[in-house]
Amino acid sequence: MTVPIRHAVYGLPPADLADIPEEAVQVSPLIPGSARLEDVPPGTLAGATLLAPPGTMERRYVLALALRGLEPGGTLLALAPKDRGGARLAKELAGLGCTVADAPRRHHRICTTIRPAAPEGLEAATAEGGPRHVDNLALCTQPGIFSWDRLDPGSALLLASLPALKGVGADFGCGLGILARAVLASSAVTGLGLIDIDRRAVEMARRNVGDPRATVRWADIRAADPTLARLDFVVTNPPFHDGGAEDQALGKVFIARAAEVLRPGGTLWLTANAHLPYEAPLRAAFRHVTPVASASGYKVYEARK
Incomplete structure (x- = not known):
C-alpha cells in the first residue's frame, strides 16, 4: 500500500531559506525518480514547499497543483529568485485566492500562505500549464x-x-x-x-x-x-x-x-x-x-x- 504524501517539496530550495521536513517527498519533474505532484490526491497534504519555476505558466501550474493538494489549513511556502519569478509570486498567489505573507531574503522572495477555504482559478491555471x-x-x-x-x-x-x-x-x-x-x-x-x-x-x-x-x-x-x-x-x-x-x-x-x-x-x-x-x-x-x-x-x- 502506498503511504500518502504529507509534505511535498518541489525542486531544491536553498537550505537557509526554507526548512524542509525530513518526511517531505520530492515532486520535481527535473529530479528523476520523484513523485508526480499531479498525482497527489486533493486535500491530502499538510504542507508544501516550492522552489517555484521561472516560467509564468509553469509556475502558476505548480502553485495551483500544490494548493489543490493541500488540506484545509495546510501551509504553502513558495520562493524564487526575484529576477526569476519571485517578484510576481505574491501577486500570483493572491490571484489564486490566497492571503500571502511576502518576505525578501538573499535575492529571493519568500511567500507563505494558508490554503484558503475556496481557492480561485485552480482549474484555469492547471489547464494553462498542462500538456x-x-x-x-x-x-x-x-x-x-x-x-x-x-x-x-x-x-x-x-x-x-x-x-x-x-x-x-x-x-x-x-x-x-x-x-x-x-x-x-x-x-x-x-x-x-x-x-x-x-x-x-x-x-x-x-x-x-x-x-x-x-x-x-x-x-x-x-x-x-x-x-x-x-x-x-x-x-x-x-x-x-x-x-x-x-x-x-x-x-x-x-x-x-x-x-x-x-x-x-x-x-x-x-x-x-x-x-x-x-x-x-x-x-x-x-x-x-x-x-x-x-x-x-x-x-x-x-x-x-
Whole structure:
C-alpha cells in the first residue's frame, strides 16, 4: 500500500531559506525518480514547499497543483529568485485566492500562505500549464519543457545537417522527441534510446515517438547507465543552463558521456550555440571532429570516435 504524501517539496530550495521536513517527498519533474505532484490526491497534504519555476505558466501550474493538494489549513511556502519569478509570486498567489505573507531574503522572495477555504482559478491555471497539442510543431508538449512551443534554431540546424543514420544509437536530452523522429525516419536505425532529465519531456516523447525501435527513459545523463554501451551514434542538443545560469560544464559532460558509450568508429552529432567552447573537449575525446554547419548563432559538429 502506498503511504500518502504529507509534505511535498518541489525542486531544491536553498537550505537557509526554507526548512524542509525530513518526511517531505520530492515532486520535481527535473529530479528523476520523484513523485508526480499531479498525482497527489486533493486535500491530502499538510504542507508544501516550492522552489517555484521561472516560467509564468509553469509556475502558476505548480502553485495551483500544490494548493489543490493541500488540506484545509495546510501551509504553502513558495520562493524564487526575484529576477526569476519571485517578484510576481505574491501577486500570483493572491490571484489564486490566497492571503500571502511576502518576505525578501538573499535575492529571493519568500511567500507563505494558508490554503484558503475556496481557492480561485485552480482549474484555469492547471489547464494553462498542462500538456497540450501544439499545431505548429504537430506534437504533444507542455510549458516548462525546453523550447516547448517552437522548434529551437539549434535543433533545426541539426535536423538539416543529419545524414541517414544506422545501427543503435541514443538521443541525449531528447526533449519532445523532435530529433528522435528524424533519426527514426531511417530504416537502417535498429534501436534508439531517448533520455531526458525532465519527466514532462519524457512523457511527451512517449506520446510523440510511437516507434517500437525507441525506448524512452527519465534519467540524468550525468549518471552512469550500464545499458548504454558500444553505440553506433549519439545525437544531442545539450543544455547549457542549470537553474537559469549558464553552465558550460553540462555540454562538456554530454560530450564525455557520448565518448564513453560509443563504439570505436561511432559518431556524435552535436549542435550548440556558436559561442560555447566545445571544440576543445570534442577534440580531446574524439579522433576526428568536423564542423558541419553554422547558421543563426549555432554550429553542428560531427565527431568520430
